[in-house]
Amino acid sequence: MDSKIRIILADDHAAVREGISAWLQCDPRVEVVATAGDTECLADLIGRFPCDIVISDIGMRCIDGKSNAIAFLRSFLGQPERARLIVVTMIAQPQMLAGLLELGADGLLDKRDCIESLNEAMAAVIRGECFVSKHVEALLKSHAGNKPGRAGVLSAREWEVFQLYAAGKSLIGIAEHLGRSVKTIGTQRRNAMRKLGLETETQLLNYLRQIGLS
Template sequence: MPQMRVLLADDHPIVLMGVREIIERDPRFKVVGEAMSSSELIDKIAQLRPDVIITDYNMPGDDQYGDGTRLVEYLRRHFPEPRVLILTVISNPQVLSWLYELGISGVISKSAGLEQILVALDAFYREGHFQQAPPDGASSDDVDGLAQRLSQLTVKEFEVLRLFATGVSLGEVAQSLSRSIKTVSTLKISAMRKLNVDNDQALLILCVKANLFA
């Protein structure tokens, strides 16, 4: 069986280097390219035709394809053949379930260790698929209840919150998600209510604590 071709995408060079090093331990897999933005990823998929795409969930700063669920929706619609693994620290069960509904093959938690990438690739190589069930609840070791509060957010609320937390305006969030400013504002207010914060400063502190930027 020929080598499995893998394309990597992350906006942090050190993550790309670490993932490449892990993958290249096994001669069955070959990293055929790397991308540091959504636009670069889309271009390289068209050029390199990988078997597997391993991409970060958060790659801000790309107006054309965005990131998060917007990018994943584009990937599955226009490039249905490659298997997609998502790298993230996000644990919101609704977001993760939505990603599986879109057709991704698995989620690799950055906090759990990147060695799981080889587990997934090995499953792809030997069995053709990676069996991984989406989570159905918040982390049981969440001491202060933050993960539980985040798990209450809908996918749309979470995406608005994640983008707003990067420092962009509500207008830019609305443009990125192809929603009206009124809709985005309503989703932000609803998310803040669920998270029990009443101002933008408290919201940003919570986002940093939840590591929504990774």
């Protein structure tokens, strides 16, 4: 490629954005044309700045109160002409990672991988290849083949329940706080776990920790 690789970078942690941006711009072939701290800003920037690759976290606040950026990224990936998408995340749930690939993500990196993996990912997706980092590959290998990917998005109410649960409230406490029945709260929590491919309490607690709620 003769022209520079144009990047839009999105992450809700300023230190991550600035660190990745500084690293990318050490490469004279790369230009970071814009950075975003949430999904609404990312959507706006994609509409205004032509780019070749979007590098995005998925744990960012979404546009309409939903739990993460996946709803927007699903819409983005469905566009006939779009930039390549590399997801960089702390989430280590195999079903969610498998679901992102099923949606059409071009690259998946775990934030625990070395930053050089990002250069490898960019080179691969520009060639039209799919890239998964070493940590992601190991997680995907642990994914049972008969289980579907689960790149789910929680509704605003399900996300509210997760936030209160992460804050230490019991189902009874959440029901009292929100003015709903315990049965409703329990159903919303189960539905949320199913959407994210979480099957056990341990997996739920790990997920909450990975997205910074616990």
